[in-house]
Amino acid sequence: MSARLRSSLFPYAIAVPFAIVLAFPFAWMVLTSLKRQDQIFDPAHMWRFTATTEGWRFLFHDTQYLTWVKNTAIIGGLVVAITLVLALPAGYALARLSGRFGQSMGVAIFLTYLVPPTLLFLPLSRVITKLGLQDSIWSLVLVYPSFTVPFSVWLLMGFFKTIPPELEDAALVDGCSRLKAIYRVVFPISLPGILTVVIFSFSLVVNEYIYAITFISRSAHRTVSAGVPTDLVRGDLYNWPSIMASILIPSIPLALIYNAFLNRFITGFTGGAFR
Amino acid sequence: MAGVDDELVTPEEEDRLSRRELLRKAGVGAVGLTAAGSAASKAFAFAGPMRYKGRWLKGDLNILQWVHFVPAYDDWFDNTYIKQWGQKNDVQVHVDHINNTQIPARAAAEVAAQSGHDMIEYLSPPAQYERQVIDHAPIVQQIQSKVGKISDLGRRSTYNPKTKKWFGVNHYYVPDPVVWRHDIWNGVGESPATWDHVRAAAPKLKAAGHPIGIGQSQELDSNMALIAFLMCFGGFIQNDHNRPTLKGKNTVQAVQFMADIYKRGEENDIFGWNPASNNQYLYSGRGSLILNAISATRTPEDQHLPFADDLWIWPIPRGPHGRLGLEHVMGVYSIWKFAKNKASAQKFVADLCINYKNATMASKLYNFPGFPGAMSFKQIHRVAAADTHKPRGKYSILTTIAEKYTHNVGYPGTTNAAIDEIFSTFLIPQMFADVSQGKKSAAQSVADTDKQVQKIFAKWRAAGLV
Secondary structure (H helix, E strand, O other): OOHHHHHHHHHHHHHHHHHHHHHHHHHHHHHHHOOOHHHHOOHHHOOOOOOOOHHHHHHHHHOOHHHHHHHHHHHHHHHHHHHHHHHHHHHHHHHHOOHHHHHHHHHHHHHHHOOOHHHHHHHHHHHHHHOOOOOOHHHHHHHOHHHHHHHHHHHHHHHHHOOOHHHHHHHHHOOOOHHHHHHHHHHHHOHHHHHHHHHHHHHHHHHOOHHHHHHOOOHHHOOHHHHHHHHOEEOOEEOHHHHHHHHHHHHHHHHHHHHHOHHHHHHHHHOOOOO | OOOOHHHOOOHHHHHHOOHHHHHHHHHHHHHHHHHHHOOOOOOOOOOOOOOOOOOOOOOEEEEEEEOOOOHHHHHHHHHHHHHHHHHHHOOEEEEEEEOHHHHHHHHHHHHHHOOOOOEEEEOOOOHHHHHHEOOOHHHHHHHHHHHOOOOHHHHHHHEEOOOOEEOOEEEEEEEOOEEEEHHHHHHOOOOOOEHHHHHHHHHHHHHOOOOEOOOOOOOHHHHHHHHHHHHHOOOOOEOOOOOEOOOOHHHHHHHHHHHHHHHHHOOHHHHHOOOOHHHHHHHOOOOOEEEOOOHHHHHHHHOOOOOHHHEEEEOOOEEOOEOOEEEEEEEEEEEEOOOOOHHHHHHHHHHHHHOHHHHHHHOOOOOEEOOHHHOOHHHHHHHHHOOOOOOOOHHHHHHHHHHHOEEOOOOOOOOOHHHHHHHHOOHHHHHHHHHHOOOOOHHHHHHHHHHHHHHHHHHHHHOOOO
């Protein structure tokens, strides 16, 4: 084998096994979702089985799955919007604050992200009750920014620091106001960071569990993360075909979005790494 | 919830609700419900035509309860029972089902907010919440007047002799047999009659590719199995005066013995056990023995798994101290002090317990009535013996297990706040796991756990609940 061929095959030798490993869960989800419940536990049917869409049928007809997806999308969209509205100006301001104060504020805000929801849900449940938001998706819209905003502020702060202030100065010299300079100059350059915040915040919302099970009781108000383990697990009987189908559905668009914005996503995460 | 505030039953009003009055009202409901039960096949929805028309009960009743291990029970409860009861009593009943592991978090949140459901169905007695719930004595008395005394198990689990308060009503418990694969055990020439037999068979079973599955993890099934195992060796968390007694040679011997079983015949999976692991292990065809309620055998029967007929049910293996088991889970309804519709909640619980035969049948004999008079052991035995699944009559042993070998958590004392905390913080499984994993010696692990147990008892004693 020539050296040239070897070098061209080398990336594939690394990437293909990785791709197989990473694709395996998806393949397993598809396979399991097409099995009958009794075939799940039978090792003889691990690979050979009669495909059925019963798990999918159950998911769409016997549970409120589509409502959970809709709730998740609504909550996710609103939380992302709130996060951007709060985190963009905060991140910018902290990035431009000179000296130790800005740095300390940034760290302090990030520390709030580290307080675990398993502790916070107790006092927050009182707040939710006082506001009359029990068993409403608005309780989650209110609570979720408590962890998306701190992380996003910290992320954006690092990203904004990579943008030379001279660019804004030039815009100011050209007659832009401060706000216009931010809007016209800073934000377009920061798009990878903003996209990162959008995707990351949305992922956090989709994956959140503690608040979702604590503040929501009715099945019709649940998100996917709370609805699936509650309505598809009957005591110790897991409806694996439906569970796998239910996980597969949201994971595909998320995977596609990640893939489409992969480069910007990486830029967003590493943007502030070298300052 | 509109319109229910003026119907709040305050503690003073509860006192005014005399026993006779409660008896009369619940009795009427019970009779009505029995009549309605005869028309159960004609499912109907509560259209609410009588909403608040001069009824002594009115408004909405909000219940939070777990997703039952036997789906047929929830189907009956949600689609038949609460609808009939709701219409009969002019109450709109809402039931929110959540996974059993989510109940503690939900209860804690509702206490913090002093708001939420009217009552929660717990899977273990919620003794820690005694101060947050009403005294359920009138309900217990009402039920007892109709169907006879509460079981000793139920009384020990929901009555605090120190404060003289019933902090819940035990409507059912679930016997906890050992479920084992007869074909596999037969293949190695053993049976799980005693823990010595289990230890002797363990290496052979593992070598045959069918290890034993007794969890040592921070979850419900491990808790139950290991506390019962401990009792079989004469190790008890407390004595009959509710004084901690964990530290002792019997406990050390038990912990060492279980570590031995693990090393000989179990796999690392048991340290990551969750409430579904018992059954899944069995369903996979690998597991040869678990301690679990009959959901473990019902699912293989329903799904026609190839080994369903080889699943045998026996009482817990005998240990040096005897054959002492626990309930597998215990359904306890507790009504919050902050409940908005206490009157309806009280009557709902009373009516359910009085008519518990339907519930036991709907659960496929999973739920044994907390008040045995609601469906006698004789009646249950007759139904169990008629079960056609093979080996024929295997379920008839359940009544023996329930009568002779089922005890409360905290036996020989009562289930109290200290026991509840020890149970919900999984100290006992941790004590076993630390030894099985080689982190501590048996004596050290028991001594360390005992220190924590003593602290917990001291805390609750200071709080006046133990």
